[in-house]
Amino acid sequence: MALSKGQSKGRYRVTINDLSRELGLTKGTVSRALNGYDDISESTRTRVARAAERMGYRPLAQAQAIRTGMARALGLVLNAGPDNTHKPFLTDFLDGISRAASEEGWSLSIATALDEQDEVATIARLVAEHKVDGFILPRTRVSDPRIDLLRDLEVPFVLYGRTGDTEGCAWHDISGEDAMRDAVLRLHGLGHVRIGFVNGDSGFNYAPLRRDGYLAGLAEAGLPHDPDLVRSGAITPQQGMARGAELLDLPNPPTAIVCALDRAALGVYRAAEARGLRIGRDLSVIAYDGIPEAATATPPLTTFAVDTRAAGARLAKLLFARIRGADLNHLREVVPAHLIARGSDGPPPNTEPGPARNTGPTPPTQKGET
Amino acid sequence: MALSKGQSKGRYRVTINDLSRELGLTKGTVSRALNGYDDISESTRTRVARAAERMGYRPLAQAQAIRTGMARALGLVLNAGPDNTHKPFLTDFLDGISRAASEEGWSLSIATALDEQDEVATIARLVAEHKVDGFILPRTRVSDPRIDLLRDLEVPFVLYGRTGDTEGCAWHDISGEDAMRDAVLRLHGLGHVRIGFVNGDSGFNYAPLRRDGYLAGLAEAGLPHDPDLVRSGAITPQQGMARGAELLDLPNPPTAIVCALDRAALGVYRAAEARGLRIGRDLSVIAYDGIPEAATATPPLTTFAVDTRAAGARLAKLLFARIRGADLNHLREVVPAHLIARGSDGPPPNTEPGPARNTGPTPPTQKGET
DNA sequence: CCTGTTGCCGAAACCGGTTTCGGAGCCGAA
DNA sequence: TTCGGCTCCGAAACCGGTTTCGGCAACAGG
Structure with a gap:
């Protein structure tokens, strides 16, 4: 068991040659045994596998690569x-x-x-x-x-x-589209009827999907689609704040905003605060991603989290x-994304507290923290 | 120039064999020419190099690896x-x-x-x-x-x-230590005499270094070292807020706080806001890192940015x-880190506006944005 | 002219694997 | 007994490079 090649210190790899020598087989046979060729008897296959395990043999990926063409x-x-x-x-x-x-x-x-x-x-x-x-x-x-x-x-x-x-x-x-739809349904279930949408970068494929989900949610809730309530291009808090401001400054502003991205939602927070609106009471927000900042925002953001x-x-x-x-x-x-219900959504303002309207399929309401 | 090996579509690598065939040399010679062996004449060396360039030869790293032992x-x-x-x-x-x-x-x-x-x-x-x-x-x-x-x-x-x-x-x-020292000197130049320090995770090597820098700055400015003004363990905004609160609630609180991390500084912002202190006027903050959020905070954070x-x-x-x-x-x-002077630092409150004290070496005051 | 260097390249081994090919043994059937 | 087929393994080529070794030519010195 002496080092065959003196690569300085204790560095020594056991090669297929070491294995074959130990087993009394040719290296070709050992290779086929290890790679599951069917012209190797079951007995020697296990014998080889056991020896490889015992000696700690790990094939050198680079060597395999040059013959097989796979870099692994x-x-x-x-x-x-x-x-x-x-x-x-x-x-x-x-x-x-x-x-x-x-x-x-x-x-x-x-x-x-x-x-x-x-x-x-x-x-x-x-x-x-x-x-x-x-x-x-x-x-x-x-x-x-x-x-x-x-x-x-x-x-x-x-x-x-x-x-x-x-x-x-x-x-x-x-499924960003399902998340957006569920967000709309959840908000509708809380009593909202004017629900805005702030989308992300339309160059990416997720954007039209999430928009479709938002529209599907409106349709499913029997809510009309007001194009004024839909904005896009918000991937930073700054952009989110701008789009949120546009929505909130509308003559007939939404009471809830669904955001395609958590970061945009944090911008909407700022737009709302600047107008004296309390998130979760005067304005409901639901977003998507599950970034850590969402959990520590005030109030904590209700969002659909993804397990990256x-x-x-x-x-x-x-x-x-x-x-x-x-x-x-x-x-x-x-x-599906996973809903984390927190404090940024609630019933719309100016609503008599009473039994929430029951609208079709009840939106998912799992509770949890990241 | 026909494909010698039919790896499905247009996929074809030119190998050292192709090169040697084209040149009428053995592949050993080509290899030595390419690798700068000194037993190759200057003329063939350039001839080989030119042909390799022309034919787009790129040695296969995996093949080189098995002989040289370098995975590249x-x-x-x-x-x-x-x-x-x-x-x-x-x-x-x-x-x-x-x-x-x-x-x-x-x-x-x-x-x-x-x-x-x-x-x-x-x-x-x-x-x-x-x-x-x-x-x-x-x-x-x-x-x-x-x-x-x-x-x-x-x-x-x-x-x-x-x-x-x-x-x-x-x-x-x-050099986090130089940055911390310069931050202290800059604040002292603005008139501050009680300067706090919020350090990061002491398990990492940067923490003691930045602390030393802070202390060096105090010493250089001729300021006393008050252990009460030094906190550590703040690597998140939450932790920064907690440490900042501790400092601000001191009987004799600092008028400026140096943070080892931008994220901690953003927490200090919140602690200050909660106490009705305006950052940049009632409390000065200088931090370190140069994260994007620092530029969009209100006020924008003065920080030492690193070019990662x-x-x-x-x-x-x-x-x-x-x-x-x-x-x-x-x-x-x-x-060195690069100072980005923004709006979070200024003269201490309750100070007659007048000519700033000139204290030894003037601190660097480069202006710039990320 | 002969010899000893030196410059320069070919030949071949080598690296650690994979894959093809052929054939030795063993089996059952004619 | 002989023949054919099947099982299983050895031998050797191969992949695309690197490195060692040896020797041929040209050249210089004696």
Whole structure:
């Protein structure tokens, strides 16, 4: 058991040669046994597996890569552009992916890009250099050049989000549309009839979906759709404050506002405070994301939270399946966001306290904290 | 120029064999020419380099890895634990590293861990699997088991931050101590004599350094050190609010507070507001980090900003140098933070407006926005 | 002219795996 | 007994690079 190669200190990997020597088999046989070829007897297969376990053998991914063409790495290209700087859940997201990847002995390789064009170029570079075997594409846009490229290159990928042309796409997504609809229904259940909506960036695919959800909620509640009550383009608190101000300064302002993003909702808070309105009493707000700041705002924000860590893990697993050639129809899933009822919503003002109207399906009212 | 290997579509890498065939040289010669061996004539060296450029040859990192033992990947293990979730600059940091890495044809491999013990285990796993050639260690602690491990394994690493036992350590760091000192001097220059300090998590190495900077500033200004004015453990706005409240409720409260973190300062804002104090007039605040929220707070926060993207890039370059065996003494650098003077600091209240006292070296007063 | 360097490149081993091919043994059937 | 087929493994090529070794030519010195 002496070190065969003197790489300075205690650094020594057990290779497939060590294993084969120990077992009295050729390395080809050992390799086939480990990789489940069916021309290996069950007895030697277990013998090899046991020895590999005992000796702590871990195949060198780089060596496997050169013959198989698989780098055993997942790729993630982050947009590090100026307007995308705020990513509250990035660490959780990475944790989900990384954990799922290392379970399979794969690694997570990340790169950054400054804009859409740079993103595409970076993806192309990683593919050309054979650095990764597939991509996770976060923040999908309605029309997304990254998807076109990967489709063209025939490189596996999965979307965090959906997209316009779903041809060849696998995805995991959170149902923002259901959340927005439930928010409207919940507010209607509390007695609100004028419910505004502040949407996010319409370039991203989630925006039309959440808008549809808001409209579906209105329709389901039997409420009219007043276009004046719908604003969009709010992804920062500042923008949220501006859009909120527009709504509140309307001749007939809403008594409740649904926001597509928590950060926008925090801006609406400020717009309301500036007008002497108390959130949760004079104005109800329900949003979406579940950022930590939402829990410590005054009042705490009622919001639909998403489990970004779980999303990352699911995406990694979907990508594995995709790389291994699974059927696309099994690789498309949309899961609901989780309502966290807090203090920013309540009955509309100027309403006699009484039995709340019962309107169709009762909105979900789970309680919980992050 | 026909595809020699039919990997589905247009996917085709030019290998060293293609190059050698084209040039009429053996691949060994081509390899040596490309890698700067001195037994290759200058003429063929340029001929090979030109052909490689023309044909777009990029060596396959995995193939190089198995012989050289270098994975050509930088490692970064992120702490994804519950209290470390807020990382405002992570994207910028990753961008800095990733960009510097890809310039050298290297990649950035990231993994996550939930606590200190998990971090060490994850690092050990990455080393054992030969996935990376070196590590960037963010958020160094005074006593840091990651450093002990890597020192023991003789694996190259660089610190973002400094540490207690600097033996074998290279680092890039921002001088938080100078920033804190300059903050005190700036406030003293404005006329303040009772200046409080709210520090961060004392487990991290930056905390004692910033505290020393605060004390150095007091000493340099000829101000007494009142232990009552020093608090620590504030890394969230909530904690900042609590520590700020303690200071403001003192019998003889400070007229200015220096915070080790912007987020804590935002909490101090709330503590001050709750007491009817106007920031920038009744209470001056200067902090450190340069988070986006600081710019949009009311009033905008005067703070010492750090360029996290540049730090990431520098760390990557230092790590390259370390891996290539450069002298440690050339791989230790501390750069200053950049003051962004905004509206949260001013002369102390109850002071006759008049010529400001001139106290020794005038504090730096650069103006600028992020 | 012969010899000893030196410059420069070819040949081949090597790294740690995977995959193809062929054949040795064992079995049952004719 | 012989033949065919099946099971299971060894041998060797292969992947795309790097590195060692040896030797051919040109050149300088004696």
